[in-house]
Amino acid sequence: MTDLSWLVPLPVVIPLFSAGLTLALYRRPRVQPIVSVSALTLVLLASVALLVLADDGPLVVDVGDWAAPVGINLVADRLSALMLSISSAVTLCVLLYSLAQGRDDDEESAPISIYHPTYLVLTAGVANAFLSGDLFNIYVGFEILLAASFVLITLGGTRDRIRAGTIYVVVALLSSVLFLVALASIYAATGTMNLAQLAIRLPEIDPGVRLVLQVLLLLAFAVKAAVFPLSSWLPDSYPTAPAPVTAVFAGLLTKVGVYAIIRTQTLLFPDGRLDDVLMWVALATMLVGILGAVAQDDIKRLLSFTLVSHIGFMVFGIALSSDAGWTAAIYYVAHHITVQTALFLVVGLVERVGGSTSLTRLGGLAKATPVLAVLFFVPAMNLAGIPPMSGFLGKLGLLQAGVQAGTGLSYVLVVGSVVTSLLTLYALVKAWNKAFWQSPSDQPRPVGMPFGMVGPAAALVVVGLVLTFAGGPLYSYTHRAADALRTRTPYIYAVLPDGQRGEGESAEAADEADAVAPDPTPSATVGGDGS
Template sequence: MDQLAADYVRVLLPVPVALPLFAAGLTLALARRARAQRIISVTALSIVLAVAVALLLLTDAGRGTYSIDVGGWPPLLGIPLVADRLSTLMLVVSATVTLAVLLYSLAQGVADGEEGAPVSIYHPTYLVLSAGVSNAFLSGDLFNLYVGFEVLLAASYILLTLGGTKARIRAGTTYVMVSLLSSLIFLTAIALIYAATGTVNMAELSIRLQEIDPDVRMALHLLLLVGFGIKAAVFPLSAWLPDSYPTAPAPVTAVFAGLLTKVGVYAIIRTQTLLFPGSEANRLLMWVALLTMVVGILGAVAQADIKRLLSFTLVSHIGYMVFGIALGSAAGLSGAIFYVAHHITIQTTLFLVTGLVERHSGSTALDKLGALAKRAPLLAVLFFIPAMNLAGIPPFSGFLGKLGLLQAGVDQGTTTAYVLVAGSVVVSLLTLYAIAKVWNRAFWQEPPEDEAAEAEQAHDAGTTGSGVAIAKQAVDVRTPLGMVAPTAVLVAVGVGITVVAGPLFGISDRAATDLIDRAPYVQTVLDGGDGTNASREVTR
């Protein structure tokens, strides 16, 4: 039975990477055929989602880890793609949000009268982004992980500057410079690791890195952490994010906020557990986690724009994930994995809702909004549910994820862990305060009288106002159903994570156990996907 599962996995494993790249080529060739581009993009990402679900079910029901060597090369010579519970769970969540965001963006493009939705280059670029994310999650080779990062980053440079406005070009320039710096650091780390060990295969590195000088190993570890920390936007390497993401189109901001930083978090989880288990850097990571949470949420509280506020909460909640990683225990890693899956969905949803708010009212500035709960009750519901989830209100998955992390911190019982637990509680309360501020000012209270009157006149006349209540752009109060539906689906997925929290925590527990054990992963890769015979003894 396990052999049959292995055969299925070997067939399906390249699909999440190869299919989007193939579809990107087709959509680029069909740049003048907008309808064909839409059909190809939606079909390709739908297949990727189905394959991701199948891979998760197969890995969780089977032995947990399967691999193939791309091109049929012998083990350690080829590039391994590895499916385990962690990578396939991340693949399912990422495929879900990328498909939902694509559908949202297509409806937005059609509503705006842009048949390319929004331009013809959007589809191939978006598909390349999806392939890069999948490659990063499935890679069993450190250099191929770097390639995955570069593929998704190259696509993100284009998506971030779509429209070519001054603000987007300026934000894109900052984003490109920071990304190039992190990539340079990552590439330097890879070169030094190869010089020290003679390999970039992560299974082989898990053995060879234990054989080199401890000081050299620590230096290599810290270099990787800096590179991944910039990509994951951990403090003090996070200042670029709140200035870069809010300027992009709503769908782009949503997929960036939901996914790109989590790829950095995934890389930290994978290298921390596989290459540097029990590292002294865990203590440093705990303080980094605390500072990321606190600085991020203080920035959020100070904001008067929904996009920027959510960008700062994104930074803050990366701290929760790093907290679980830094604990280094099975419970901590399980809580971090669960929280990553939860946060990808919720953060993407909130940015899509913010795009609907901007479309409805012409702005996301809190002093230009008001009474949305009365004027757009469906929009209010779509915001309220994921917002409460982000704030960690029971019984939502945000509460369950934080509870798992807090329990793991208490179980560890060290002074630093207790400080992190206390900080996590305070940050959660401040998150609720920030969300309540948005709800009160944008959805509940009435806008100032002059702004309300201007909004009413603009609505009656079918034109935009010139003052504070409405931005100087067309405001479509008839929000297209094609934009609302994907958002509502993601809201439902967020609620669904709460409903299936027990089984999902079961998967994250088993994934965490595999990460700590390491032997199944290492042996499977070294045996070329067979995993039945130990090629090397794994030092734990």
């Protein structure tokens, strides 16, 4: 296992090195795509390898050979490896889509010399945030991906994109300031930024101070994850960007915030003092987001509001603070990254064929392009949670976890989840009917769909279906990830030397490791023993 720990930094190092190489090759636009695609293919292979290896225990690399807690370490456990694998597949598909779009458009609106290095830096930032073993390096990962996203969201320099980019920058800077204040406060209270060591030291400080630190971190991550009421910026920012940029933003950037919430809530604040608050926030995020989606007549804005709404499902699972809740939340994050990205890529094709994303101007696309109608319908139904798709499996797991919790508030969230799912189905069926089924006010433009764009979008639609057919093994994997988050032992023992753990934590962790959690796999949907 330790012999293969060299794989851990590759998802960060390869994109950063390739970003520098593509920047040096800015006068060789035909070579840049080769470098970018090769780099992200290698990242995907390394991520899948880590997904398999991390199932036997976390892999840790001490950067510069400085052991924790002094140095920076990168940690690949089940949770981070799963997030890496899904995000690597998504970023590769989006890159292929954008290359085909650029070749077909033959435009200079998005300079290729800028796009490739920026996109690779974004990929490196996402990977760094997933793998970081200390809070400050997570902050660095956020800033890397945010700096790259500032460039991508304003590509083309149109008035709408500059306006949206300005909103995005202001909100991102506010989140970064909150994160920095949280980091400074945590270091002042504990003397460390290392996550494993924080898991040991935070229980030793004053409970009131610990609560303040938890609130500061949650506020910073809630902005990044677009949790209500800190989500109003997202529907105004994402729809104006180019289709590939919108797709990768919708699929990944908010999920990095969700990942940070999962990691810190389970590892640093396992006492669940804010669980009730998070459940109310989850309910508000679900309902406000989906009501906003129902009111939209533009597909991009509709999907942006559904994105906000479904963040509420993930926060619901986190707030349950149980193996079943965390299992379903992790599974739902993996599902949502894939399906939401696929939908935005398909909407890019809709805009290309129909000349607009406004539902009042579209129509008749099912007759004009039947393949496009299928490509939209399948992930739309998956997002709505139609059985037996992966969206249904994730939502059923969340509902079962809520019922298992047995509290009045958890039952309220169960009802809210069902209502949100029904409204999601209504909004997406309305969009599909208006765009594909109703008679068009104007005939769709005779614009073809390049296979290079259809292929990556279709590939992500298929990945969403694979998450359905592989629901049993994947749900079992997320259950093992959730169990490791609950015990905290594997993470702490993998990162810290013996002398840094502390006897109290070692004894507590050993006791927790002996506890056997019930398997939360939804037996009615995944089937069998979940293996």
